[in-house]
Amino acid sequence: MRLFICIGIFVTLSIPSLAQNAPKVEIFGGFSYLNYEAASVKLPSGTETIESSCSTTTSSSSSCISSTSSPSYISFNPRMGLYGWNGSVTAILTPWFGFTTDISGNYNTSTRSATTTETITDTDTPVCTPSSCSPITTTMTSTYKYTVSEPLLHHFLFGPQFYFPTGKMRTYAHFLIGGNHKSVSSSETVNQNTPSFTTVSSLVTSGSAASTNAFAMGFGGGVDYPLRKKLSWRTGADYLTSTGTAQNHFRVSTGLVWRIGK
Numbered sequence: 139m140r141l142f143i144c145i146g147i148f149v150t151l152s153i154p155s156l157a158q159n160a161p162k163v164e165i166f167g168g169f170s171y172l173n174y175e176a177a178s179v180k181l182p183s184g185t186e187t188i189e190s191s192c193s194t195t196t197s198s199s200s201s202c203i204s205s206t207s208s209p210s211y212i213s214f215n216p217r218m219g220l221y222g223w224n225g226s227v228t229a230i231l232t233p234w235f236g237f238t239t240d241i242s243g244n245y246n247t248s249t250r251s252a253t254t255t256e257t258i259t260d261t262d263t264p265v266c267t268p269s270s271c272s273p274i275t276t277t278m279t280s281t282y283k284y285t286v287s288e289p290l291l292h293h294f295l296f297g298p299q300f301y302f303p304t305g306k307m308r309t310y311a312h313f314l315i316g317g318n319h320k321s322v323s324s325s326e327t328v329n330q331n332t333p334s335f336t337t338v339s340s341l342v343t344s345g346s347a348a349s350t351n352a353f354a355m356g357f358g359g360g361v362d363y364p365l366r367k368k369l370s371w372r373t374g375a376d377y378l379t380s381t382g383t384a385q386n387h388f389r390v391s392t393g394l395v396w397r398i399g400k
Contacts, residue, residue, distance in 0.1 A: 170390070
């Protein structure tokens with residue numbers, strides 16, 4: 139993460155000194171909303187059946203045959219609205235091209251959760267001599283609850299930005315690469331209930347507060363509406379993605395743009 143920050147700052151500050159024909163800098167700052175994919179997990183659901191039967195041979199040994207049908211899985215991809223800020227500094231090299239460094243931070247203190255139920259039925263036909271035995275069936279119900287809470291996400295991105303004048307307004311588009319730092323708390327609770335013969339229940343809970351750095355990239359654009367000669371109001375949108383799970387995020391930003399230079 140520090141490497142991305144150092145590279146972006148160095149390139150952004152050094153490029154204007156190389157662009158003698160267009161010594162302009164553009165500074166943006168404002169509000170940011172991020173539609174955040176907080177998790178990407180699969181939870182078991184439905185019914186799983188296990189059937190086994192054994193037979194006795196003439197040599198008094200037994201052979202068993204078993205079959206299993208797997209349960210289905212439900213995808214849990216909760217999306218949460220994160221609010222925060224977005225800022226950027228762009229070295230404008232030509233009227234239609236520049237190089238930008240983009241930083242943002244988005245936060246939320248709420249929680250999202252999903253609950254599924256899986257039923258496991260185990261039917262066992264044991265070996266009995268001389269007569270056959272009745273099958274023994276055991277049923278276990280497991281309830282899964284997965285929870286994510288308090289996500290935090292920072293992006294540091296840099297890359298080319300292109301400008302397209304459209305009358306009074308000016309549109310732009312960019313492609314950015316860099317990194318992100320994210321932190322999100324998650325927990326999974328499994329409640330197992332076995333009502334055969336004597337009811338037995340157990341509760342297993344696991345949780346973590348993961349804080350990770352990852353490669354990230356994004357692309358998008360927006361529109362600048364002029365307020366004064368060097369002051370505009372910007373509205374932009376970006377699709378952001380990263381490595382690992384929960385990769386798809388959408389960001390909307392709005393705020394003031396101030397241009398410095400000729």
